[in-house]
Every structure is written in structure tokens, then in C-alpha cells.
Amino acid sequence: MANQEIKSEVTGTVWKIECKAGDRVAEGDVLMILESMKMEIPVEATLAGEIVEITVQVDQPVAEGDVVCVVRP
Amino acid sequence: MSAPRPEAGQPEAATLDPLDELAFRRDEAQRQGGETAIARQHAAGRLTVRERIARLIDPDSFREVGSLAGTGRYDQQNRLLSVTPAPYVAGLARIDGRPVALGGEDFTVRGGTTFGSSRRKGGQGGFVEDLAFHYRIPLVNLIDGAGGSVTSIQKRGHSVFPGVHGFERSVSLLGTVPVASAVLGTAAGGPAGRAILSHFSVMVRGSSQIFAAGPPVVKRSLGMTIDKESLGGARVAVDEAGTIHNAVDTEDEALQQIRRFLSYLPSNCWEAPPVLPADDPVDRCEERLAQIVPQKRTQAYSMHRLLQMVIDRDSGFEIQPSHGKALITMLARLGGRSVGIIANNPMVYGGAMDAAAARKQIHFMEMCDTFHIPLVFFVDVPGFMVGEKAEKAGTLREGMRAVFAAGRLTVPTLTLVIRKCYGMAGMATCNKNDIDLKLAWPSGEWGSLPIQGGVAAAFARELRAAPDPAAREKEIEAELAAYASPFRSAEAFAVEEVIDPRETRPVLCEFIALADKRQQSSLGPRLRSGVSP
Known part of the structure; x- marks a missing residue:
């Protein structure tokens, strides 16, 4: 299966990144936390695999639908 | 258009036996638009x-x-050649x-x-x-x-x-x-x-x-x-x-x-929705529900996961899962009975109601009301979505239409406050003029607006006069926070019950079953009047 992009569901700011390239993750693992509407919004892995790339940095604004990282199944 | 097939134009077609003619016409209907057209449809993946x-x-x-309806082709002697269905x-x-x-x-x-x-x-x-x-x-x-x-x-x-x-x-x-x-x-x-x-x-x-x-x-x-x-x-x-x-x-x-x-639906509005035998115990208590809402009130959690722990196993069918995602609308079953679930989704803008979520909620409420499917609200809504984009999208009007639609519901509704229930968006989650129950988890909090942030505006004069305004603001917040406890509201009978999150499923299943007579006695078409804002 091809690499899967993990996208942000919301517009907000990257608050904390809780994984790095090369990490193995399970479906439902929290990959990073965004701040939006004064709430901490976890971005969860939608599938199990290996983090290939994190495409955002802490404090970076993201829009709804932006790719925040890439997972190889 | 199918080409006439050689065997179709039999010379004796006009005097065909009626049963043979019927068979021939039926056969023509089954041929649809002909082999080429069917192959083209299949090639398009359809x-x-x-x-x-x-x-x-x-x-x-x-x-x-109407299987014989179509366009017949006849020869000069009016003998049937073919029928395009x-x-x-x-x-x-x-x-x-x-x-x-x-x-x-x-x-x-x-x-x-x-x-x-x-x-x-x-x-x-x-x-x-x-x-x-x-x-x-x-x-x-x-x-x-x-x-x-x-x-x-x-x-x-x-x-x-x-x-x-x-x-x-x-x-x-x-x-x-x-x-x-x-x-x-x-x-x-x-x-x-x-x-x-x-x-x-x-x-x-x-x-x-x-x-x-x-x-x-x-x-x-x-x-x-x-x-x-x-x-x-x-x-x-x-x-x-x-x-x-x-x-x-x-x-x-x-x-x-x-x-x-x-x-999930009845055959028509004069019937109640079908009840299936429940294959999931109605008294199942889910231990994980006690911990699902984070202590820290700014931390989001998965409302989808929460709902799955409450409804009959595998009974959820989400409507519009990819649109207006600040809100979840889902047909499901509780103890085998159809329910319509409306849940705010804290993972998307903290669950704030935007125009899309409001429209989604309105359609879903009206559909469930029309077919007598009881509604269960899982509430965690901080209010209407704010900001320029939201105002341009007409959030206030769409949100108030949701309040209007909620006010016209006659189907039994249960409102369960999971965490936040604020402002006018909170009003769209219950039908408070009726006997419909308002329940809350101990994590519930509500009001016209959250205390945090509300103090600065409401106590502006007092804060300005204080030697340390920031410290005074904290003091007032702490004082008001004690009153915000859901137990104080329950004391005043402002919510009917505060429940243990683990007993959510048994409580909801029971109230839905108890509403049966009410549901049975209000069947028939809904009369809706008035002008939606």
C-alpha cells in the first residue's frame, strides 16, 4: 500500500509533536497536538505504520486538510 | 437504440399468439439499450x-x-419489429x-x-x-x-x-x-x-x-x-x-x-420504527467511560469512541460523516430500538457549531421527528463558531434555525451533557419546554458563557478598581467555579439527573424503552407551521 498522508481536521497551530520520523505507530496513537479554538486537538494515526516524514513544525499554523505527516503502512 | 434483430421481424408477427407476443415484449424489456450500450455502461465501472x-x-x-412501456417499431403492415424499453x-x-x-x-x-x-x-x-x-x-x-x-x-x-x-x-x-x-x-x-x-x-x-x-x-x-x-x-x-x-x-x-x-426507519410516518432483538446487554457498563473525558478542560477526546461504547454493538450508521464535522449525526440502536444520535465533536473546533453543522443537525432532527425516532444528544458544545469566516457563512442564522427546529420537536429526546453546554448552540441540544430529560455526567458544565473569559467582561469595573486585577480575576473565577458544579444544578432540579458515565448505556436504554407509549401515541404526520428563521 502506498504511503498515507495524515491530515489536520482543523485550522489551528501545531502545539506539540509527539513522534519523529522512523517511529512505529499504531492506529489511534497520538502523533501531535494542535491548538485550535483554545482546545488541544490530538492528531491520531489513522493507520498503523512507520512515520516517514513530519511536514510541520511546532508553532506553525495549519489549515483544515493540510498534510501534517506521512505514514508508511 | 437496439437494432432490429433478424428473428424479430417474423412475417406472421401481427398474428402472433398473445402469450408469445407478451413473452417477446418482456424479452425486449430485458435487453435494455442493447449489448453495446450495456458494455459501455460496464466499461464506465457502472x-x-x-x-x-x-x-x-x-x-x-x-x-x-410498467415493464412493457417503451417505443415499438412496426413495419408497414403494423407488424411488431422491436421495442426499445x-x-x-x-x-x-x-x-x-x-x-x-x-x-x-x-x-x-x-x-x-x-x-x-x-x-x-x-x-x-x-x-x-x-x-x-x-x-x-x-x-x-x-x-x-x-x-x-x-x-x-x-x-x-x-x-x-x-x-x-x-x-x-x-x-x-x-x-x-x-x-x-x-x-x-x-x-x-x-x-x-x-x-x-x-x-x-x-x-x-x-x-x-x-x-x-x-x-x-x-x-x-x-x-x-x-x-x-x-x-x-x-x-x-x-x-x-x-x-x-x-x-x-x-x-x-x-x-x-x-x-x-x-x-432504522418505519415504512411510513403512521408506524413506529422497527424494534430488533437486542444482541448487546442493555445493562452493559463500560468502565473506560469513567476516564474518557480528560481532566484538563482544554483537552479534546474522541466522541466517536465514546458513542461506540454506549450504543448497541456495531449499530451505528453515520449520516454526513465528512461534512460539518464539528457535529456527529448517527442512526443507531439502544436495546434494539432505533435512536437518532446528535453529538458534538470536540476534535473539530472544540465542537463549536458552524453553519454546516447546524444545517446537518436540522435535517437530521426533522427526519427523526418525522419518523418518530427518539433523539439522544451527547452534548459538548462551547457555542456557535466565531470569527469572520463563520459570520460570512451565516453561522448565527443557521445556528438559530437549529434552535428553532429543536424547539418544534415532538419526538422524545434525551439530552446528556458530557462536558460543555454553552449559549444558544447549547439550546439547540434540548427541547426544554417539554418533559424531555436533561442528564449530565459529573464532567458537565453549562451556562450562557464559560466563566473563564466571562469574568473579565462581567466584572470589569471591580477588576479595574482592584490593586491586582489579575489576582482578583482569578479569585472571582474560583468563587464562581464552585457554583458551576453540575451537582449545584441538580440540587436546584435544573437538570433531572447527574449520572455515572459508566451507567450511561443502561440509563439511556431504559429511558428510551420507557418512552415507548409516548412514541406509540403520537404516530402520524408531523404538522409543522411557522416561519423558519
Whole structure:
């Protein structure tokens, strides 16, 4: 299966990144936390695999639908 | 158009035995638009209308109506050569043992447009709608057509005034029987309109498109070149616009979703929804619910996961999962009984209600109200969405329409506050003038606005006068926070019960079952009056 992009569901700011390239993750693992509407919004892995790339940095604004990282199944 | 086959033009055709003629005409109907047209339909990754019907319904339950309608070709002696079937296949059938009316355009015949007769099988004002209306059974539209063709004006010799074949029947169906539509091709014009006049609609990603008008019209009207997928594919029509409710990857899944949707609904508004034997214990208490809401009030959690722990196992069917995602609308079962679940989703903008979420909630509430499906609200809403984008989208008006629609509900509702219930968006989650119950978890908090942030505005003068305004603000916040406890509201009987999160399922199952007599005694069409804001 091809690499899967993990996208942000919301517009907000990257608050904390809780994984790095090369990490193995399970479906439902929290990959990073965004701040939006004064709430901490976890971005969860939608599938199990290996983090290939994190495409955002802490404090970076993201829009709804932006790719925040890439997972190889 | 099928070519006349050599064996069709038998010289003695005019004097055929009537039973042989019937068999011949039936056979012609089964040939649809001919082998080439069927192959073209398959090559586009689409099923024919007859294949769709067979896959949708209970085996061998199709009772076709109007199978002989079409356009006959005769020789000079008036002997029958061939029949091109009407481009619409319709009839009655069973889904899960219950009768339905169904029909769909046959795209292999003239692209699913009209045929010679002045009486319509399908389309607006078509006979299939009469079947659903008079038999008081659900209607399933299998839509694969682009509406009127200008060739019919030539045949008729005049143009048809809009509304002569009107939507009156489609409109009255919406208040009486369930209507489900699958968009299985490119839909524009009338067929597109009928897809919207449905309680539930679904389309196929990649192979279906829907729009008011397709690329050629857009090109002519606006000079804009755009392909049909960008104009009306699922990403636009489902995810962004909410024109169609659900998107799936295959036609089979679309048909499956229609069966699933109908399984929660009664056959008409004079009946209560079907009750299935519950295969999940109603007294199941889920230990994990005690911990699911984080202590820190700014931390989001998964409302989807929460709902799955409460409803009957695997009974959830989400409507519009990819649109207006700050809100979850889901048909489900509690103790085998159909319920409509409306839950705020803290993972998307903290669950704040935007215009899309409001519209989604309104449609879902009205549908459940019409078919007597009790509503259960899982509330965690900080208020209406704020900001310039939200104001431009008309959030305040759409949000107040949700409040208006909630105020007109007569179906039993249960409101369970999980965390936040603030402001006017909070008012859209209950029908507080009725006896409908307001329950809360101990994590519940509510008010016209949160204390945090509200103090600065409400106590401005006192804060300015204080030697250390920031410290005084904290003090007042702490003082007010004690009153904000849900137990204080329960003391005042402002909420009926505060429940242990682990007992959510048993409590909800019991209240839903207890509402049965109320539900049974208010069957029939809903009368809605007044002007929606």
C-alpha cells in the first residue's frame, strides 16, 4: 500500500509533536497536538505504520486538510 | 437504440399468439439499450439499472411495474419489429422483508432521458412516486440521468412549463414515507433535484457527479472550463457542500447503505420504527467511560469512541460523516430500538457549531421527528463558531434555525451533557419546554458563557478598581467555579439527573424503552407551521 498522508481536521497551530520520523505507530496513537479554538486537538494515526516524514513544525499554523505527516503502512 | 434483430421481424408477427407476443415484449424489456450500450455502461465501472435493483433488494422480490412501456417499431403492415424499453425501470420489491417502491433511470436507453409517452414511470411526478405514496412504503431512487433532453421538444412540438411535471409528490413523500436516493452516474437537472428531495442520499466517489448544471452549461454561461469531477464529484458535493449525505467507493456499498438506512426507519410516518432483538446487554457498563473525558478542560477526546461504547454493538450508521464535522449525526440502536444520535465533536473546533453543522443537525432532527425516532444528544458544545469566516457563512442564522427546529420537536429526546453546554448552540441540544430529560455526567458544565473569559467582561469595573486585577480575576473565577458544579444544578432540579458515565448505556436504554407509549401515541404526520428563521 502506498504511503498515507495524515491530515489536520482543523485550522489551528501545531502545539506539540509527539513522534519523529522512523517511529512505529499504531492506529489511534497520538502523533501531535494542535491548538485550535483554545482546545488541544490530538492528531491520531489513522493507520498503523512507520512515520516517514513530519511536514510541520511546532508553532506553525495549519489549515483544515493540510498534510501534517506521512505514514508508511 | 437496439437494432432490429433478424428473428424479430417474423412475417406472421401481427398474428402472433398473445402469450408469445407478451413473452417477446418482456424479452425486449430485458435487453435494455442493447449489448453495446450495456458494455459501455460496464466499461464506465457502472452497473445497469436492472443489476442495481437485483443487488439492492431481497432475492427474487422484484415485482416490476410498467415493464412493457417503451417505443415499438412496426413495419408497414403494423407488424411488431422491436421495442426499445422506456428509459426507466420501476416497481415494488422487498428489503429486509419489508415492501419498498423503487426505480431508476436506464442509462443504456437514450441516456436515461424521457420516452414517448406522456405518462411518466419515474422522474418528478412519475408513477414510482405514486406507488410509494399510495402503498405508504419507502421510495428508493437509483439515479443515473441528466434530466430532460431537448430532443423531446421536437417530438412534442412545444416546451414544457417548469413544474408541469412538478415536485409536489416528491415534497409530500418527505413528510410521509422514507425516501433514499443513490446517485450512481452523472446527475443534473430533475434527477439531481430528486436526489436532494430525499431523507438520505449517497453517491460513489470517482464515478458519480451531481450538479445543478454540468460543464457544458458552465462553459456557456460563465466561460469557465471545468471537468465534471471538479464541479460535482463527491469531494465537492459530499465533503464540502453537503449536497449529498454520504460517499462510498463502490455501487454495492451505496446500495448497502440504502438498506442500512431503511433498517432504522418505519415504512411510513403512521408506524413506529422497527424494534430488533437486542444482541448487546442493555445493562452493559463500560468502565473506560469513567476516564474518557480528560481532566484538563482544554483537552479534546474522541466522541466517536465514546458513542461506540454506549450504543448497541456495531449499530451505528453515520449520516454526513465528512461534512460539518464539528457535529456527529448517527442512526443507531439502544436495546434494539432505533435512536437518532446528535453529538458534538470536540476534535473539530472544540465542537463549536458552524453553519454546516447546524444545517446537518436540522435535517437530521426533522427526519427523526418525522419518523418518530427518539433523539439522544451527547452534548459538548462551547457555542456557535466565531470569527469572520463563520459570520460570512451565516453561522448565527443557521445556528438559530437549529434552535428553532429543536424547539418544534415532538419526538422524545434525551439530552446528556458530557462536558460543555454553552449559549444558544447549547439550546439547540434540548427541547426544554417539554418533559424531555436533561442528564449530565459529573464532567458537565453549562451556562450562557464559560466563566473563564466571562469574568473579565462581567466584572470589569471591580477588576479595574482592584490593586491586582489579575489576582482578583482569578479569585472571582474560583468563587464562581464552585457554583458551576453540575451537582449545584441538580440540587436546584435544573437538570433531572447527574449520572455515572459508566451507567450511561443502561440509563439511556431504559429511558428510551420507557418512552415507548409516548412514541406509540403520537404516530402520524408531523404538522409543522411557522416561519423558519
